[in-house]
Each structure stands twice: as C-alpha cells, then as structure tokens.
Amino acid sequence: xxxxLIVWLAFTATILCQSGKTAPDFKLQDIDKNTVELSGITxxxxxLINFWATWCKPCVxxxxxxxxxxxxxxxxxxxxxxISVDNEKTVARVKPFVKSKNYPFTVLLxxxxxxxxxxxxxxxxxxxxxxxxxGKIVYRSSGYKKGDELNIRKKIEELL
Numbered sequence: 001x002x003x004x005l006i007v008w009l010a011f012t013a014t015i016l017c018q019s020g021k022t023a024p025d026f027k028l029q030d031i032d033k034n035t036v037e038l039s040g041i042t043x044x045x046x047x048l049i050n051f052w053a054t055w056c057k058p059c060v061x062x063x064x065x066x067x068x069x070x071x072x073x074x075x076x077x078x079x080x081x082x083i084s085v086d087n088e089k090t091v092a093r094v095k096p097f098v099k100s101k102n103y104p105f106t107v108l109l110x111x112x113x114x115x116x117x118x119x120x121x122x123x124x125x126x127x128x129x130x131x132x133x134x135g136k137i138v139y140r141s142s143g144y145k146k147g148d149e150l151n152i153r154k155k156i157e158e159l160l
Contacts, residue, residue: 023049023131024118028083028108031095036081036108042135045077046159048152051116051127053085054093058144059126063103065149069156070105076160077133080105085116085125130155 027037041047050066052059063082070080082105084094091111098107110116121127130139130152139155141148 021137022135023047023129023137024115026115026118028110028115031098031107031109036106038081038131039135041079041081042131043133045079045133046138046156047131048078048080048156049119049129049131050080050082051085051110051119051121051125052082053125054090054097055086056125060101061146062126062128062144062149063101066105066152067101067103069149069153073156073160074104078156078160082107083110083115084108085110085113085121087111087113128152130159132159 023038023042025037025039027035030036038047038049048066048069050059050062052063054060066080066082070078074080082103084091084107086094086109088111091109094107094109108115119127119129124142126142126144128139128141129137132138138159139152141152
C-alpha cells in the first residue's frame with residue numbers, strides 16, 4: 001500500500017511539473033508510414049496528444065469520446081495525435097483496429113516507447129496532454145473514467 005502511494009505521488013508530481021512547460025518535440029510514423037512531427041502541427045490551435053494501446057479497455061472508451069470531440073473542433077484548428085504504445089508483439093493489431101473504429105484523427109506508432117518516455121508515460125495509459133498553439137502543455141490527465149472528456153472539451157473550447 002505504501003509503495004503504491006509513493007509511486008502515485010511521484011507520478012502526480014511529475015504531471016504537475018509538466019504543466020506550462022514546452023511539450024517535447026518528436027517524430028513518429030503514422031499507421032500508413034508517413035512521418036509526423038509535433039512541431040509541424042503546432043501553431044494553429046490546440047493539439048491533443050493521447051497515449052493509448054489496443055489492449056487497454058479504458059483507452060478504447062476514451063478514444064470513442066475523442067472521436068466526437070475531434071469531429072466537432074477539427075474545423076476550428078484543433079488537432080489530435082493518438083500515439084499507440086503497442087509494442088512489437090501487438091503493433092500489427094493497431095492499423096486494423098483503427099480502421100475498424102474509423103478514427104478520424106492521426107494515429108502514430110511508438111513501438112519502442114521513446115516518445116512515451118519523453119512524456120513520462122511508459123505503460124501508464126491512457127495518458128492525455130493538451131498543448132496550446134505555443135507548444136506549452138496546458139492540461140494533463142492519466143487514466144480514464146466516463147465524463148473525463150468533459151474537462152478536456154472545456155479546455156479545448158478555452159483555447160480555440
């Protein structure tokens with residue numbers, strides 16, 4: 001119990017320290033092997049980065065809600081990058097999974113976990129970051145329960 005509390009406190013402190021900092025830049029390939037760079041899409045409006053995995057049930061539930069948010073705000077400059085942390089054993093499932101769900105946003109592959117480490121995510125998914133047009137992290141959440149998307153929607157509206 002004590003060890004779990006210490007880990008949770010350390011993770012929470014990391015989250016709080018990230019707010020207001022510049023989001024680490026990265027380059028990853030999307031599911032169609034196109035290279036996407038974070039710095040190439042910031043500047044117009046807010047960018048939501050969501051770390052997820054096909055094996056994570058809360059991630060899948062959250063992604064359904066993010067699809068709705070993306071469809072509503074994309075025309076206003078909102079962008080979203082869903083970064084799969086599926087490893088080399090499960091990455092082959094990502095593209096068919098994304099296609100079956102008709103996700104409208106960009107899905108990237110971080111099979112070696114390099115970008116996840118930059119954001120201090122590792123295997124703690126889902127993890128969500130909202131970045132303003134200046135590239136600063138303005139919101140961060142970990143885990144998902146029904147209704148969490150309402151906070152993110154509100155933050156996006158404030159940034160648009």
